[in-house]
Amino acid sequence: MYDATFASGSIVDRRTPATRSRPAASVLPAAEDQRALQVRIYRPAHNVVQAGRADSGHWLLEFEPRSAPFIEPLMGWTGSDDTLRQVRLKFPTREQAVAFAARRGWSSTVIEPRPATPRQKTYADNFRYRRPEGTAGRAQTMAPGPGGLPV
Helix, strand or coil: CCCEEEECCEEEECCCCCCCCCCHHHHCCCHHHHCCCEEEEECCCCCCCCCCCCCCCCEEEEECCCCCCEECCCCCCEECCCHHHHCEEEECCHHHHHHHHHHCCCEEEEECCCCCCCCCCCHHHHHCCCCCCCCCCHHHHCCECHHHCEC
């Protein structure tokens, strides 16, 4: 509850000490509960909508969910009392993320990225009559006509 009044042109804070904003360290659970935290460290995939890979060289540290989400009865929204699910920490290397979790006593699971499998493709492949199996195209989706050729 925030009650501010103007006194001679300045704002006077009338909150009680219990309702004043807490420091950021109080967002985390107590020290004994922090030892039981489990984190997941992974390298996120690049955005498939964009061609660049400018922001894909980092590693993310996320907390594992500690409680299941629930349906809020009034509006039907999905809610959760686990605020640590919103926290994502970004690190330049895997080793720094693992060391950060180890310093705090968190058990970590590292998910290694899958190696990229580049496909050799030329611009002319977009106009081939017989496309390779597994690629979307008109010749593949149409039923074969007389003589086994697509209609």
